[in-house]
Amino acid sequence: MICLGIEGTAHTVGVGIVQDSAPVILANVSCMYAPVSGGIHPRDAANHHAGVVVDVLRQALDEAQMDVEDIDVIGFSMGPGLGPCLRTVATAARSLALYTRKPLVGVNHCIAHLEIGRKMTEARDPVLLYVSGGNTQVIAFLNGRYRVFGETLDIGIGNCLDKFGRELGMPFPAGPAIERKARNGRCYLPLPYPVKGMDVAFSGILTAALAKREEASLPDLCFSLQETCFAMLTEVTERAVAHTGKSEVLLGGGVAANRRLQDMVASMAAARGAASFCPPRSLLVDNGAMIAWTALLMHRHGLTTPVEESHIRQNFRTDEVAVTWRS
Amino acid sequence: MEELIQRGAEAEIYRSTWKGRPVVIKRRTEKSYRLPDIDRILRRQRTRQEALLLSAARRGGTATPIIYDVDLSAAAITMEYVAGRRVKDCIDALDEPEQQRICQKIGEGVAGLHRQDIVHGDITTSNLIMSRGRMYFIDFGLGEKSSAMEDRGVDLHLLMEAFAAAHRHPDLFSWVMEAYEAAVPWGREVRRKVADIAERGRYVVRE
Ligand SMILES: Nc1ncnc2c1ncn2[C@@H]1O[C@H](COP(=O)(O)OP(=O)(O)O)[C@@H](O)[C@H]1O
Ligand SMILES: [Mg+2]
Numbered sequence: 001m002i003c004l005g006i007e008g009t010a011h012t013v014g015v016g017i018v019q020d021s022a023p024v025i026l027a028n029v030s031c032m033y034a035p036v037s038g039g040i041h042p043r044d045a046a047n048h049h050a051g052v053v054v055d056v057l058r059q060a061l062d063e064a065q066m067d068v069e070d071i072d073v074i075g076f077s078m079g080p081g082l083g084p085c086l087r088t089v090a091t092a093a094r095s096l097a098l099y100t101r102k103p104l105v106g107v108n109h110c111i112a113h114l115e116i117g118r119k120m121t122e123a124r125d126p127v128l129l130y131v132s133g134g135n136t137q138v139i140a141f142l143n144g145r146y147r148v149f150g151e152t153l154d155i156g157i158g159n160c161l162d163k164f165g166r167e168l169g170m171p172f173p174a175g176p177a178i179e180r181k182a183r184n185g186r187c188y189l190p191l192p193y194p195v196k197g198m199d200v201a202f203s204g205i206l207t208a209a210l211a212k213r214e215e216a217s218l219p220d221l222c223f224s225l226q227e228t229c230f231a232m233l234t235e236v237t238e239r240a241v242a243h244t245g246k247s248e249v250l251l252g253g254g255v256a257a258n259r260r261l262q263d264m265v266a267s268m269a270a271a272r273g274a275a276s277f278c279p280p281r282s283l284l285v286d287n288g289a290m291i292a293w294t295a296l297l298m299h300r301h302g303l304t305t306p307v308e309e310s311h312i313r314q315n316f317r318t319d320e321v322a323v324t325w326r327s
Numbered sequence: 328m329e330e331l332i333q334r335g336a337e338a339e340i341y342r343s344t345w346k347g348r349p350v351v352i353k354r355r356t357e358k359s360y361r362l363p364d365i366d367r368i369l370r371r372q373r374t375r376q377e378a379l380l381l382s383a384a385r386r387g388g389t390a391t392p393i394i395y396d397v398d399l400s401a402a403a404i405t406m407e408y409v410a411g412r413r414v415k416d417c418i419d420a421l422d423e424p425e426q427q428r429i430c431q432k433i434g435e436g437v438a439g440l441h442r443q444d445i446v447h448g449d450i451t452t453s454n455l456i457m458s459r460g461r462m463y464f465i466d467f468g469l470g471e472k473s474s475a476m477e478d479r480g481v482d483l484h485l486l487m488e489a490f491a492a493a494h495r496h497p498d499l500f501s502w503v504m505e506a507y508e509a510a511v512p513w514g515r516e517v518r519r520k521v522a523d524i525a526e527r528g529r530y531v532v533r534e
Binding site: 142143147148149150153154188190193195196197198199227228231234235238239241242243244263264265267268271272319 | 334335336337358359360361362364365368369415448449450451453469481484485488489491492493495524527
């Protein structure tokens with residue numbers, strides 16, 4: 001079975017093509033919208049996606065050396081995400097499904113991050129730390145569903161880093177620049193550390209870090225921000241591991257490309273006797289392959305989304321989906 | 328003689344005796360992933376906070392273990408061993424009226440804490456022990472003194488998430504909330520807060 005998946009929940013539009021057997025990923029093409037100024041403007045991002053989605057699709061088919069007729073199933077990111085972006089991508093997916101007369105499968109974006117990690121690493125039943133711009137969640141499988149054990153109480157970690165970077169004149173997305181600067185940081189500036197059970201919050205830290213911009217060097221600021229936020233994320237992941245009794249940790253989301261965060265999570269896992277896994281960067285960031293792979297799994301277990309029921313779900317909860325493809 | 332009985336999320340729990348009494352020693356261990364500057368302060372702060380809140384809660388009538396000794400430099404607390412079963416380990420197997428009774432006790436317990444202006448900060452079913460008919464609250468390291476409705480809401484939201492994440496019966500949290508609302512005058516306000524907070528962590532653009 002060959003499945004094509006379209007991702008478009010936020011700033012990235014991506015098309016992936018996958019199959020059951022190795023090599024699983026036949027194509028994975030992305031195009032990211034970078035705002036000229038400020039944060040993501042949902043409507044501008046959606047216009048961007050509408051402008052490039054056909055090109056991205058064509059490139060993916062070229063990369064896989066396929067025609068659109070070779071595709072058996074069409075997957076798309078149904079949510080959660082920005083309304084205008086989701087609608088654009090859903091429209092593209094519906095048109096493609098109607099044109100090719102192939103079944104459509106609506107996929108939960110957060111679950112796709114977990115499923116691609118399970119497929120492309122050795123993780124089988126992990127606790128996922130999913131860290132991106134808008135999403136920050138700790139997720140694990142229990143009683144037939146992917147449950148959210150912890151999440152942010154305000155903004156996503158990526159959002160926090162981007163806003164910090166923007167205030168200090170760094171380009172979007174600011175994560176990589178902050179990571180580079182932080183390597184030269186030496187002096188830790190005390191910041192708040194708000195962990196509530198398995199939940200975290202970042203806006204207070206952001207404010208506190210920005211308030212120190214006059215008195216501290218940029219590397220020290222970046223270092224302190226990373227050390228604080230990532231320690232909190234690692235701590236709540238550890239709490240979920242302890243609470244669920246699982247023995248694997250998986251990373252997902254664009255912020256997980258940060259080496260310091262990877263090292264912290266690996267060190268926490270090792271200290272608990274658990275294994276930690278991190279997919280390659282192209283599968284950490286938003287991508288079409290993860291949508292395609294999850295749609296393939298779902299379709300193999302008899303799940304499809306009729307076009308008339310394929311409306312987008314801006315607040316699509318991770319634990320709403322009955323995960324029938326895992327027993 | 329010390330025997331390791333639990334490796335919690337942040338602490339190691341040992342069984343031992345203290346002047347002939349059965350106790351547990353809770354030690355917050357170093358976290359190698361965390362910058363030593365952060366780690367040292369956090370472990371000390373949380374140990375201190377936990378000791379203070381355990382005794383404050385107890386004075387206010389909430390069932391908590393008695394504290395025998397606190398060693399801040401080792402981030403260790405020696406406390407009464409509570410013989411019983413964690414709610415996490417027993418609630419799913421109980422019949423419905425029994426589950427309802429447990430949830431009522433939890434709701435009343437949280438109300439008792441909030442009436443004393445204590446928020447627990449980590450109310451999961453791992454941190455609740457049923458013993459001799461009483462609901463014991465443990466693990467106060469993330470707690471604080473606060474009477475803010477927001478903090479009370481966050482406190483109960485944690486429990487809501489813990490139930491949704493790890494337990495089967497869908498009504499557990501609403502039973503807790505019923506008992507809570509019956510026990511405090513600000514129940515409806517906190518119920519609204521909990522709903523608010525549940526919305527917030529969702530994908531929302533903030534500009
Ligand atoms: N006073 C106590 N009596 C009996 N068991 C305890 C006591 N304190 C802790 N435990 C056990 O140890 C576990 C972890 O302790 P806890 O204080 O919650 O530490 P952590 O912060 O690591 O979760 C609890 O879930 C409980 O099973
Ligand atoms: Mg605990």
